[in-house]
Amino acid sequence: MIELERKPFRERLAHQYSTYLSELEAGYMMGREGCGPVAKIMQYKDLHTDDFKDVLVFGSNSYLGFSNHSYIKQKVKQAVDAYGIGTGGSPAFSGYTRQHHELEQRLAKLAGHEDAILLPGGYMANLCWVNGLMNRKDVIVYDKNSHASVINAIKMTGVTFYSFDPENLAQFNKLLAHIKNRTKGEAQIFSTVEGVRSIDGTIIDLAGYIDVCKSQDVITILDDAHGIGTVGKTGKGTLEYLDLMGQVDMRMSTCSKAIGAQGAFVSGSRELIFLLRNFSYPYLFTSALAQPTVAAISAALDLLETEPQWVQRLQENVSYMQDRLENAGFEIIRGVSGIIPVFFRKDGVVRHINKALYQKGLFANIMEYPMVPPGLERLRLSMMATHTREEIDTAVSLIAETAKEFDVL
Numbered sequence: 001m002i003e004l005e006r007k008p009f010r011e012r013l014a015h016q017y018s019t020y021l022s023e024l025e026a027g028y029m030m031g032r033e034g035c036g037p038v039a040k041i042m043q044y045k046d047l048h049t050d051d052f053k054d055v056l057v058f059g060s061n062s063y064l065g066f067s068n069h070s071y072i073k074q075k076v077k078q079a080v081d082a083y084g085i086g087t088g089g090s091p092a093f094s095g096y097t098r099q100h101h102e103l104e105q106r107l108a109k110l111a112g113h114e115d116a117i118l119l120p121g122g123y124m125a126n127l128c129w130v131n132g133l134m135n136r137k138d139v140i141v142y143d144k145n146s147h148a149s150v151i152n153a154i155k156m157t158g159v160t161f162y163s164f165d166p167e168n169l170a171q172f173n174k175l176l177a178h179i180k181n182r183t184k185g186e187a188q189i190f191s192t193v194e195g196v197r198s199i200d201g202t203i204i205d206l207a208g209y210i211d212v213c214k215s216q217d218v219i220t221i222l223d224d225a226h227g228i229g230t231v232g233k234t235g236k237g238t239l240e241y242l243d244l245m246g247q248v249d250m251r252m253s254t255c256s257k258a259i260g261a262q263g264a265f266v267s268g269s270r271e272l273i274f275l276l277r278n279f280s281y282p283y284l285f286t287s288a289l290a291q292p293t294v295a296a297i298s299a300a301l302d303l304l305e306t307e308p309q310w311v312q313r314l315q316e317n318v319s320y321m322q323d324r325l326e327n328a329g330f331e332i333i334r335g336v337s338g339i340i341p342v343f344f345r346k347d348g349v350v351r352h353i354n355k356a357l358y359q360k361g362l363f364a365n366i367m368e369y370p371m372v373p374p375g376l377e378r379l380r381l382s383m384m385a386t387h388t389r390e391e392i393d394t395a396v397s398l399i400a401e402t403a404k405e406f407d408v409l
Helices: 009-026 070-083 098-109 122-133 148-157 169-183 206-215 270-279 291-306 309-327 349-359 389-405
Strands: 041-045 052-057 115-119 139-143 160-164 189-194 219-223 250-254 264-268 339-343 365-367 378-382
Touching: 052 389, 070 291, 098 115, 098 264, 098 291, 115 122, 115 270, 122 148, 122 219, 122 250, 122 264, 122 270, 139 148, 139 169, 160 169, 169 189, 169 206, 189 206, 206 219, 264 270, 291 309, 309 339, 309 389, 349 365, 349 378, 349 389
Parallel strands: 139 160, 139 189, 189 219, 219 250
Antiparallel strands: 041 052, 115 264, 250 264, 339 378, 365 378
16 A cells, blocks of 8 residues: 555556456445435445335434434424525634524533534544644544544644553553653643444443543543434433443534434533634634534434433344344344444455345445454444334345355354
């Protein structure tokens, strides 16, 4: 890869595009074209024709099915009539409204925080807090499973960085002590960790992590993109699930997964959010979320507050799917969120299985190297509260049938 990056542009372009065509032939499944509302059954394009057909979806982040919920759609329509379709400016200038402020206060309370800011998406939210909080004298220690946006933000900001394994808190503590000794206590250390891990749906010993950070005067940022709406009795996320409300300094989460809309937010103390509002370029120079989107997020929070059965249904479906997969003989990891990884332990087979499943009418996603270490490639199923038991049974049957065809079950 390094040698390729050093080659002239046109040579790189030709090599990468030819590789892409080969990947398509081998089962590369990125960028599948869908049509219609986001739901458990969608219209997706056939791989070899321009025809669209119904596909059973087990690869959507719309965990609660809110992307097509009638109450939320009605609130969006009302917002379009009342406010139009755009804000006309960034939050720092003309784009901030009372509706934005009221939603930010609701989002802050989901983590037991005082304030929050809205961003267009999770990528921007991670750029926001790294860019707004840190300077080149500071140090960040990030979860080795962190999203690519965190890594990019670190590189763009130019801060000193280290990665750590959240499964080894003793080593993490030693690393923090080493950094403090090396910097003679002059650098502020920040650390970010995933709540619900995007690769397998599990949750680390977050209480232990927080204790270590507090003992070393480390500012903590929880990435709970996959936790909101999927874990906790009322769907408030990892902090509610572990009874740790208000215990991290900041939390980042998205509104594009279980919330079913678009955008993201960062919550924390009034002082920390003040810093982001006034000194974070990704926030200062990006148009504020359109008010119909603000209305969609607000309506989704209404449902979380008044209809807790959505979170309960998701969790029941996850448990049922895990039982069915294990009974069928599959190796999985039992997490507590909407993510279920399925392993096959045969080099290169996961992408072929995924392609065959798609041709049979089942949409799923996979994770391969470098997203996961070699040998840990997986089918990554995403559950929805709206899936029926019959649909789950159909999915398991298709996966089992296909796995047998590739001699991995």
